[in-house]
Amino acid sequence: MTNRRAFIHDFGLIVVASALPTRLFAQAAAGEPRKIGFLMPLTGGAGKLGSMMLEGASLAVDEVNSSGGAGGRPVQIVQEDSQAVAQQGVAGFRKLVDVDKTAVIITGWTAVVSAIAPLASQSKTMLISASTASPAMRGISPYFQSSWMFDDETVKLILPYAKDKLGVKGLAVLTVVSDLGTALAEAVKKDWQRVGGTLAGEEVHQQAETNFRPILLKLLTSKPDAVYLTSPIGRQLAQVVRQARELGYKGIFLSYGAFEDPEVAALGQQADGCYYSSPSFDATGATGAGKVFVDAYQKKYGRLPNVHQANHYDLIYLYKRAADALAKDKKDVDGATLKDYLSANVAQYQGAAGLYRFNYKDGSVLRSSIVKAVQGGKFVKIADLG
Amino acid sequence: MEQQLALFLNLLIDGISTGCLYALIAIGFSLLWWLADIVHLAHGGVIIAAGYAGHVLISRFAAPLWAACGVALVIAVVLGLSIQRGAYQKLRSQGTGEMGMLTASLGVLICMEYGLAIAFGPEGIQLDAGSARTPLLAGSGLVVDAYTVAVIATTAATFIALIVLMRVTQFGKNMRAVAENHDLANVVGIRVNRVVLGASMLASAVGVPAAVVFLYGRGLQPSDAIHIVLTAAIVAIFGGRGSIIGALIAGLFIGVAESVMVWFFDAGWREAITFSLLYVLLLVRPEGLLGKSPR
Numbered sequence: 001m002t003n004r005r006a007f008i009h010d011f012g013l014i015v016v017a018s019a020l021p022t023r024l025f026a027q028a029a030a031g032e033p034r035k036i037g038f039l040m041p042l043t044g045g046a047g048k049l050g051s052m053m054l055e056g057a058s059l060a061v062d063e064v065n066s067s068g069g070a071g072g073r074p075v076q077i078v079q080e081d082s083q084a085v086a087q088q089g090v091a092g093f094r095k096l097v098d099v100d101k102t103a104v105i106i107t108g109w110t111a112v113v114s115a116i117a118p119l120a121s122q123s124k125t126m127l128i129s130a131s132t133a134s135p136a137m138r139g140i141s142p143y144f145q146s147s148w149m150f151d152d153e154t155v156k157l158i159l160p161y162a163k164d165k166l167g168v169k170g171l172a173v174l175t176v177v178s179d180l181g182t183a184l185a186e187a188v189k190k191d192w193q194r195v196g197g198t199l200a201g202e203e204v205h206q207q208a209e210t211n212f213r214p215i216l217l218k219l220l221t222s223k224p225d226a227v228y229l230t231s232p233i234g235r236q237l238a239q240v241v242r243q244a245r246e247l248g249y250k251g252i253f254l255s256y257g258a259f260e261d262p263e264v265a266a267l268g269q270q271a272d273g274c275y276y277s278s279p280s281f282d283a284t285g286a287t288g289a290g291k292v293f294v295d296a297y298q299k300k301y302g303r304l305p306n307v308h309q310a311n312h313y314d315l316i317y318l319y320k321r322a323a324d325a326l327a328k329d330k331k332d333v334d335g336a337t338l339k340d341y342l343s344a345n346v347a348q349y350q351g352a353a354g355l356y357r358f359n360y361k362d363g364s365v366l367r368s369s370i371v372k373a374v375q376g377g378k379f380v381k382i383a384d385l386g
Numbered sequence: 387m388e389q390q391l392a393l394f395l396n397l398l399i400d401g402i403s404t405g406c407l408y409a410l411i412a413i414g415f416s417l418l419w420w421l422a423d424i425v426h427l428a429h430g431g432v433i434i435a436a437g438y439a440g441h442v443l444i445s446r447f448a449a450p451l452w453a454a455c456g457v458a459l460v461i462a463v464v465l466g467l468s469i470q471r472g473a474y475q476k477l478r479s480q481g482t483g484e485m486g487m488l489t490a491s492l493g494v495l496i497c498m499e500y501g502l503a504i505a506f507g508p509e510g511i512q513l514d515a516g517s518a519r520t521p522l523l524a525g526s527g528l529v530v531d532a533y534t535v536a537v538i539a540t541t542a543a544t545f546i547a548l549i550v551l552m553r554v555t556q557f558g559k560n561m562r563a564v565a566e567n568h569d570l571a572n573v574v575g576i577r578v579n580r581v582v583l584g585a586s587m588l589a590s591a592v593g594v595p596a597a598v599v600f601l602y603g604r605g606l607q608p609s610d611a612i613h614i615v616l617t618a619a620i621v622a623i624f625g626g627r628g629s630i631i632g633a634l635i636a637g638l639f640i641g642v643a644e645s646v647m648v649w650f651f652d653a654g655w656r657e658a659i660t661f662s663l664l665y666v667l668l669l670v671r672p673e674g675l676l677g678k679s680p681r
Contacts, residue, residue, distance in 0.1 A: 043508035044609055177654055204654030208613065210604035211404065214645045215653035217396045217529070221389055235510055239604065242512075246519040247529055263509065 033076035034069075034333060036061075036319060037096035037105035039112065040131070041084035046109065046233050049261055049308065053131065054079065056309030057106060059293075059300055060316030070320040071327030078102055084233070086115035097123050103334040106315055108148075109232060110134040110180040117141040126335040128318070130311035133232065133256055134180035135187060139362040143335055145342065147311060147318070147356055147365050149279070151180075152187035154256050157369050157385040158277040159191050162226055162254055165383070166275065170200035171254075172224035174215070174231075174240065177206055181230040184256075188228050200224035209236070212243045220244065226252035234261025238271075245270045260306055260372065260379050271374040275382070280368040281307040281353040282381045293352030306379065307353060314351030321346065392527035397645045403534045405641025406541035407603070409634045410596035411614055412621035413548065414589035420628035421565045421585045423484070427491040428469050430615030431498030432590045436462040437597035437606040438502055441511045451598075459594050466590025469494055470583055495611055502608040510607025518602070533602060540595045545634050548592065552630065561585055565628060617660075624664055626677020636675055639663070 038057060041050040057077060065074045078100045080092030089112030096102045097119075105120075107113060108131030117140040120127045127144045135152040137144065162168040171192050175185035181204075189199060201222035203215050219227065227244070231237055241253055241264065252273050253259075259276035283304040286294045293313055297305040305313075322341045323333045331337050343360035350356075357366040369385040411433060418426040436458040443454035473490050482490070518532040552558035560581045563571040572578050600606045621640060625632030643663060644656045667675070 043503055044607075047508040175654075204652050206654055206657065209654070210610070213400045214397055214648040214656070217393060217400065218648050218653060221393050235605075235607070239512075242514075246515070246531075248521065 031073065033074040034071065034323060035076050035078050035100055035102045036316070037093075037100065037102035037107075038077045038079045039082050039089060039092045039096060039105050039107040039116070040079075041109060042079065042081040044083040044085070046084040046235075047081075048263070049131075049234055049258075050081075050084075050108075052262075052306065053108075053308050053312045055301060056297070056305065056312035057316050059297055059309075060313040060320075062300075063296065064316060064320050071323035071333055073323075073327075075316065075320070082107070082109065082112045084109040084112060086111045088112075089115050090119065093119055093125075097125055104128065104319060104338055106130075106312065108132050110137060111178060113137055113144065114140065114179055117144050120144065120335075124335040124339075126338045128315050130315055131308065133258070134183045136179050136183040138364055141363070143339055144363045145339075145358065145360065145365075146363055147315060147358075148257065149367055149369070150364055151184045151256050152191075153364075153366065154277045154369065155184070155187050155191045158254060158256070158275070158371060159188065159197070160195050161277075161371050161383070161385060162252070162275065163195050163197050166226070166252055168197065168226040168252060168254075170198045170222065170224045170226075172201040172203075172219050172222060172227045173199070174219065174227055174229050175202065175204045176231040176236070177204055178232075180232055184230045185228075188230075205231075207231075207233075210239060212240050213247065216240070216244050216247055216249070220247065220249050224251060226254050229253055229255045229259075232258045234258060234263040237261065238263040238267055241271055241274060242267055257307065259374070260308065264374060265377045265379065267374075268377040271377065274374040276372055277369050277385060278307050278372050279311070279354055280370045280384065281310045282370065283310075285381070286352075289350060289352045290354070310351070310353035314349070314353050314356070317351060318342075318346070318349055321349075389527075394646070394649055396527075396529050397649055398642060399528065399530055399534060401642030401645030402638060403537050403641070404645055405638035406537050407596060407599050407637075408617055408621050408641050409637025410541055410544060410599065411593065412618040412625065412633045412637055413545070413630065414591075414593045415615065415618035416622035416625065416627070416629075416633045417585055417589045417592075419622055421561055422474070422582045424474055425484075425488045425491060425619070426589065427488070427612075427615050427619075428473075428494040428498065429589065429593060429618060430611035430613075431495045431502075432462050432465050432469070433593040433597045433600070433614055434502060434606055434608060434611045435465055435498060436590075436594045437601050438506055438511065440594075440598060441513065441601060441606075444513060445511075455594060455598060458597060459591055462590040462594050462597075463587045465498075466586040467583060470586035474586075475579065475582075495615065499608045499611045506608075508608060510605050510610075511601065512605030513601045515602040537599050537603075540599070541634070544592055544595055545630060548630050551588075557581070557584060620660060620664055624667060624674055626674030628678065629674070629676035632674060632676030639675075 041047050061075050061077055064070055080096055082089040082092050093116040096105055104126040107127050108129045113132045120143040121141045130147045132146050133151045135150040173185050173188050175181045201219050203219045205215055229237055255276045257278050264271050283294050322338050326333045326337050326341055348357050354368055371382045371385055372379050373382050415426050415429045418424045439461040440454040440458040443449035443457050473494055477490055515533045522530050560576050563576055564578050564581045568578055621636045625636030640660050643659050647656050647659045
């Protein structure tokens with residue numbers, strides 16, 4: 001009996017002793033931030049754009065943290081510079097997952113996503129992206145979800161517009177040698193054929209190319225009405241446009257969201273005649289959630305935001321929505337639960353940058369889009385695309 | 387003018403302009419390789435730093451081009467001197483071997499690249515050549531412009547000045563003596579270290595025209611440094627060790643070949659021509675176009 005009492009007494013003490021630090025630990029952990037990885041180019045040719053995207057995400061994090069956090073805890077962005085290069089992307093992913101223990105990573109650029117997607121599947125890390133345009137990324141991992149339309153969808157919008165409204169008959173394609181460039185060029189050629197246009201010419205260039213003059217000299221001999229550019233690097237797009245204008249080309253340039261880059265805007269009037277499709281976010285005419293974002297962004301940074309900043313602002317709020325719901329159901333917020341929650345509950349999402357219609361089966365999204373143009377160094381909305 | 391002929395001539399003009407740039411970035415690299423047995427990878431960083439210095443002067447202080455070039459020259463020379471004294475000479479005095487020197491030079495290059503990215507941002511710089519890019523022969527179909535003419539003229543002036551310096555001045559003769567035989571040069575009273583220091587300053591100085599050509603042409607960003615020095619190394623090997631004229635011919639040859647091959651093949655693969663040409667040349671002339679055969 002004594003032994004039994006002693007056992008119960010000792011066992012009770014052990015239970016209390018073991019429970020006490022656990023509860024204390026749990027209380028301490030309640031204040032620990034939920035980490036969101038930010039694996040984006042912060043240096044290199046796409047560094048400026050990546051840094052701009054970080055501004056949008058950071059603004060949302062500030063707002064979320066000042067209003068109770070996500071799932072009852074503050075949010076912290078952990079940055080890693082991918083330089084838009086696969087090797088750096090993999091190293092950054094490893095650090096974010098193995099060292100920083102992030103369960104969700106905001107990432108982008110095709111080279112990086114294609115390299116880390118298998119790792120994300122293995123480690124059940126959720127990848128969300130507002131800057132991956134290659135259709136080759138469809139279904140690359142059940143843990144990858146894009147909030148940026150793949151370009152085989154956007155070309156279906158911009159090419160008919162170019163043909164019908166801009167009067168483009170002969171189109172040339174300048175393809176960057178990459179997963180994105182090749183897939184995009186194929187989509188452009190296929191869709192241009194579908195709408196009955198003429199392919200005037202096609203040339204390729206390397207990802208690190210800076211001298212486009214010989215390429216353009218050859219490409220422009222076919223006298224295209226427009227040239228479709230596939231590079232995702234703003235600096236490179238700006239170089240192509242500048243060098244083509246220097247060679248006397250007065251035609252149109254077509255592209256996608258990568259055109260909305262400060263390097264292109266810095267060309268001033270040389271960039272007039274650059275048209276691109278973009279999600280329907282217009283900072284100057286924003287309403288509702290878009291207006292709230294624009295006002296907050298202007299207050300913090302003193303200038304108008306662009307679509308990329310709005311997209312990354314939305315990604316943080318999308319995460320908050322999932323984290324709040326999971327925490328309410330007393331579930332962990334990790335890659336698997338996040339994926340399950342989003343696919344079961346968030347088929348559509350109304351954010352600052354517009355309406356997102358997610359397809360979780362292949363990681364794609366559909367968004368209402370507009371055509372924008374560069375006019376006098378500014379990005380201006382021209383028309384709705386549907 | 388018939389369209390294909392015009393295309394060929396335009397590609398030729400572009401190739402000559404590109405070749406001049408290649409020769410300008412290669413000559414400084416070639417000089418130190420010849421004179422001091424140094425694979426001067428940091429030369430790429432010196433060119434980029436000179437370009438940034440010029441850009442700051444022009445874009446932030448609205449300085450005239452000649453003033454910007456002057457400041458860029460001072461920056462480049464100081465950097466060349468510092469690298470030689472602070473890295474190469476110190477390591478050599480410690481008995482560091484060829485691979486050690488190569489690694490040190492690569493380290494300096496990376497430090498310069500990162501330093502510039504921290505100081506000025508990673509996104510790169512460019513200046514608008516404006517009317518200098520307007521074709522001079524409007525209506526002819528040829529795209530010769532003032533920029534291209536200036537590049538060719540600057541290259542010619544730089545190389546003529548170098549040849550004169552080498553052949554006429556005492557410093558040039560000392561350099562040739564040191565390159566020929568360090569020990570013998572030392573015995574006859576030439577202060578070898580001083581000559582090498584002077585050569586380092588000269589190598590950096592001749593990188594300044596290249597930096598300006600980049601600024602008004604394709605732009606510069608810190609991460610370009612390694613690509614620039616890789617091109618410099620190829621041209622220097624192609625031209626032959628110690629040959630100024632060889633570097634010029636090699637630069638022009640590679641530039642023209644890269645550009646004109648676009649006439650035949652997809653332009654995106656044109657850099658492959660550079661390495662193919664180098665391979666073929668090394669098979670038939672291991673010492674390069676105008677290099678001396680190893681004794």
